[in-house]
Amino acid sequence: MNQDIISYNQNLELEDQKIVDILFQEISKNLPEAETKIWHAHPVWFLDGNPIVGYSKQKKGIRLMFWSGKSFGEAQLNVEGEKFQDASIFYNNWNKINKDDLKRWLEKSREIQWDYKNIVKRKGFLERLK
Template sequence: MHVDTAAYHARLPEIQRRLCESLALAIDAQLPGAENKVWHGHPVWFLAGNPIVGYSLQKPGIRLMFWSGADFDEPALNVLGAKFKDASVFFKAWSEVDPETLRRWLDKAARIQWDYKNLVRRKGRLERLPTPEIR
């Protein structure tokens, strides 16, 4: 885990801190090649420079966001906007997280990606990345 992610966790109240630490461990275990850093103030994991999953503290709880989650076909993930392909879910405590569902979402996050890394270069136009053969 990146030192900035650990510092982010340290600033959280205990229940949210434990939730975020558990999420970080699960993400690191499922996506061992992903780069973790604090990006725009929140922990985010990247594959080949492309953001795929992250979380942040918000009023309803910890928002777990998948940048390409709108294409996961997962009813529990809330798709808010039409322009981007993100989807998210809120948790208040680790006890609300189903580990098998989280593993499935993280697997999809590695396989289903839109190219956010080049969004600015493409003037706001998203393109679907090819499904990787090996993670």
């Protein structure tokens, strides 16, 4: 386990710690090949340098974000913006995490990817990888 992510998780309130502990375990189990690190102050998983999934504490709760989630076709994932392909879900209680849904979204995150790794090089233009 990444020590920086352990520290991030431990600095949250107890209920939030329960949520992120489950998210960390499920993401790590379903994306074992992913690189993990704190990126823009939040835990993020990368495949071949491309951000895939991450979580952060926000006013509305713990936000689980998929960088390419808009393309997943999943009603539970909220799409807020129109410029990028991200989508997310908020959790305020650990027992609201549906592990079957999470596993499906993580599988889609491997299969459906937009190229965020090169977004600066492409001057903000996103290209679909898979």
